[in-house]
Amino acid sequence: MGGTSLTAVAASEAGHVVAESRQKTKPQDGPDVVIEQIIEAARRVIDRTESSKKFQAICVGAPGATDLNSGMVYKAPNLGWENVPLGQKLEKALGLKAIVGNDVNVGTLGEFHFGAGQGARHMVGIFVGTGLGGGIIIDGKPYHGSRGAAAEIGHTILLPGGPACGCGQRGCVEALASRTAMERDIRTGIAGGRKSIVLEIMKRESRSRMTSSVIEKALKRKDALMQEVISRAQYYLGLLTAGLVNVLDPEVVVFGGGLIERLGEQFLGPIRPVAYQHFLRKDNAQSIRLVPAKLKNHAGPLGAVVLGRQVLGI
Amino acid sequence: MGGTSLTAVAASEAGHVVAESRQKTKPQDGPDVVIEQIIEAARRVIDRTESSKKFQAICVGAPGATDLNSGMVYKAPNLGWENVPLGQKLEKALGLKAIVGNDVNVGTLGEFHFGAGQGARHMVGIFVGTGLGGGIIIDGKPYHGSRGAAAEIGHTILLPGGPACGCGQRGCVEALASRTAMERDIRTGIAGGRKSIVLEIMKRESRSRMTSSVIEKALKRKDALMQEVISRAQYYLGLLTAGLVNVLDPEVVVFGGGLIERLGEQFLGPIRPVAYQHFLRKDNAQSIRLVPAKLKNHAGPLGAVVLGRQVLGI
Numbered sequence: 083m084g085g086t087s088l089t090a091v092a093a094s095e096a097g098h099v100v101a102e103s104r105q106k107t108k109p110q111d112g113p114d115v116v117i118e119q120i121i122e123a124a125r126r127v128i129d130r131t132e133s134s135k136k137f138q139a140i141c142v143g144a145p146g147a148t149d150l151n152s153g154m155v156y157k158a159p160n161l162g163w164e165n166v167p168l169g170q171k172l173e174k175a176l177g178l179k180a181i182v183g184n185d186v187n188v189g190t191l192g193e194f195h196f197g198a199g200q201g202a203r204h205m206v207g208i209f210v211g212t213g214l215g216g217g218i219i220i221d222g223k224p225y226h227g228s229r230g231a232a233a234e235i236g237h238t239i240l241l242p243g244g245p246a247c248g249c250g251q252r253g254c255v256e257a258l259a260s261r262t263a264m265e266r267d268i269r270t271g272i273a274g275g276r277k278s279i280v281l282e283i284m285k286r287e288s289r290s291r292m293t294s295s296v297i298e299k300a301l302k303r304k305d306a307l308m309q310e311v312i313s314r315a316q317y318y319l320g321l322l323t324a325g326l327v328n329v330l331d332p333e334v335v336v337f338g339g340g341l342i343e344r345l346g347e348q349f350l351g352p353i354r355p356v357a358y359q360h361f362l363r364k365d366n367a368q369s370i371r372l373v374p375a376k377l378k379n380h381a382g383p384l385g386a387v388v389l390g391r392q393v394l395g396i
Numbered sequence: 397m398g399g400t401s402l403t404a405v406a407a408s409e410a411g412h413v414v415a416e417s418r419q420k421t422k423p424q425d426g427p428d429v430v431i432e433q434i435i436e437a438a439r440r441v442i443d444r445t446e447s448s449k450k451f452q453a454i455c456v457g458a459p460g461a462t463d464l465n466s467g468m469v470y471k472a473p474n475l476g477w478e479n480v481p482l483g484q485k486l487e488k489a490l491g492l493k494a495i496v497g498n499d500v501n502v503g504t505l506g507e508f509h510f511g512a513g514q515g516a517r518h519m520v521g522i523f524v525g526t527g528l529g530g531g532i533i534i535d536g537k538p539y540h541g542s543r544g545a546a547a548e549i550g551h552t553i554l555l556p557g558g559p560a561c562g563c564g565q566r567g568c569v570e571a572l573a574s575r576t577a578m579e580r581d582i583r584t585g586i587a588g589g590r591k592s593i594v595l596e597i598m599k600r601e602s603r604s605r606m607t608s609s610v611i612e613k614a615l616k617r618k619d620a621l622m623q624e625v626i627s628r629a630q631y632y633l634g635l636l637t638a639g640l641v642n643v644l645d646p647e648v649v650v651f652g653g654g655l656i657e658r659l660g661e662q663f664l665g666p667i668r669p670v671a672y673q674h675f676l677r678k679d680n681a682q683s684i685r686l687v688p689a690k691l692k693n694h695a696g697p698l699g700a701v702v703l704g705r706q707v708l709g710i
Contacts, residue, residue, distance in 0.1 A: 086433065090538020091500055131434070135653075147677075161698075202542075203542060204541060204542050218643070220534055220539070225534070226647060227515060227518060227644060227645020227646065228516075228518050228645050228647045228684075229645055229677065229680055229683065229684075230645070231645040231676070233642060233643060233675045234642040234643065234647035234676045234677070235642070235643055237642050237674075238639045238642065238643070239554070239638070239639060239674060240553070240554075240556065240633050241556065242554065242555065242635065249676055251673075251674055252469055266439075321553050321556065324553070325552045325553060325639075326643070328548040328549070328551050328552065329532070329546060329547060329548065329549055329552070329640070329643065329644075330541060330546055330643075331542050331543055331544070331545040331546035332541065333542045334540055359565075360551075362545070362548045362551045362563055363461075363543065363545045363548070366543060368489045368601070370542075372542075380641060383479075
């Protein structure tokens with residue numbers, strides 16, 4: 083589940099999707115409504131699966147800080163949640179063991195096991211959307227750090243004194259390269275007298291936010307402000323990537339999230355030369371692959387399945 | 397061994413130092429002279445050890461990119477070395493297995509096993525001196541990444557377009573917070589008309605570089621430019637620390653290198669609040685210890701012993 087939508091799949095332990103359900107969520111109506119939506123989605127994919135198949139668990143990736151042991155969602159700003167006992171409620175309603183992880187961490191896990199990171203030993207996942215999150219795989223296993231607080235790559239400061247970030251600091255990469263940051267820059271540009279068709283496209287499509295599809299349309303129409311703003315974001319994503327490669331030296335960095343799903347190479351392409359330029363060890367820099375995620379909206383659900391298998395030891 | 401000096405110890409497998417030898421090196425005279433110095437230092441500490449003790453290996457930390465398998469030093473800019481077969485030469489001269497690692501990596505390993513990092517599971521080492529280097533311990537083991545190129549924390553860009561770094565980029569933390577960067581800022585300040593006693597102190601002590609002892613004396617005499625320059629370095633070290641904590645979430649960050657050895661808390665103290673302020677998860681931020689290295693110039697030699705034990709499986 084993300085901030086605005088939900089993908090439920092019924093999957094085998096090996097990651098084969100046998101049923102699927104996708105829908106918008108209603109976070110504005112409160113946690114109970116969203117949890118009811120999750121329960122209904124789970125029931126739907128269970129109903130669509132051959133009755134001979136037995137379900138072992140419901141595994142969820144939630145957009146926030148979660149606790150694997152208790153199934154608690156401590157804080158999910160994009161949902162407006164605080165201390166929601168998601169796992170407990172799902173177990174009660176569905177009679178299945180519930181396993182709750184972080185959305186970006188399970189996305190990384192999905193891409194590592196079934197997607198663009200297959201075969202690597204060390205991997206970094208960078209997910210760009212409303213926010214900017216990441217996941218780290220070390221020695222084939224998700225890396226969570228000493229307090230479960232690792233991989234908060236979105237709050238790496240790349241421009242001291244730069245734009246304000248939701249976390250309270252300034253100049254975090256999330257405040258420089260997320261879709262939210264790009265929308266802010268577009269609106270600032272327009273307010274300052276720059277011409278742009280972005281707001282027009284949003285109005286025509288009744289979008290209150292600058293979604294990936296709006297960005298795609300503006301780029302197709304060669305909107306100069308949009309091109310400038312996305313180049314700036316790509317520059318900072320290149321710096322972020324190089325910093326992570328210089329510290330973690332993974333075999334592969336997988337880029338996911340709404341912008342990559344929609345724009346693919348058009349978004350990732352310009353990030354690569356900036357990153358390569360800032361790698362410290364250039365001798366075999368090309369051996370580090372910077373690639374788009376493969377599984378689209380299945381990365382999260384399939385990663386949640388992997389997490390569930392790890393927790394249950396199956 | 398560092399860029400200018402060499403500490404040799406005879407140590408037990410458990411890290412007890414039984415003999416020691418310290419001296420300045422002569423990198424300007426070429427690799428063979430320095431290698432002869434290492435061989436003599438090793439012979440000295442062997443001679444000073446009870447003859448009943450048997451030596452199993454000579455373990456070295458070299459200031460540059462090294463290869464654990466071949467004992468080759470690929471590149472050590474502070475020594476002016478390129479492709480020096482250090483391990484091979486030591487084995488031939490001493491009749492002992494030689495194990496060659498990177499100085500900062502073995503320093504991290506030493507502090508982890510016998511110093512300030514004891515008991516941690518995940519640790520980061522930050523060493524500030526002529527350059528700025530680091531080491532990473534994950535799950536109790538040194539982390540080297542996919543190409544052995546991990547932990548290059550000195551080339552994290554913290555100020556895009558900032559001062560030029562030896563690596564060819566701009567705004568790396570090494571170009572903002574190393575002793576070399578501080579000396580550059582002092583000289584620039586003085587050239588621009590600022591008053592400072594730093595050059596005077598260097599002259600009086602016949603130092604061509606602004607060593608840690610020069611910095612200490614200037615601070616003791618409340619040199620305003622020195623205070624400004626060191627504050628700036630501390631600010632960037634705080635940002636670097638926070639970025640590493642947000643990504644790696646270790647239990648402890650150990651600060652070592654000449655400046656910490658000389659100034660201790662006076663240097664580390666002001667780094668802490670900047671780092672804590674930029675931690676994303678502040679709830680249990682104080683549980684992450686930011687501490688000075690304990691072993692002083694023994695961190696490297698004892699870490700090299702640990703590395704040797706790991707390689708030899710003893």
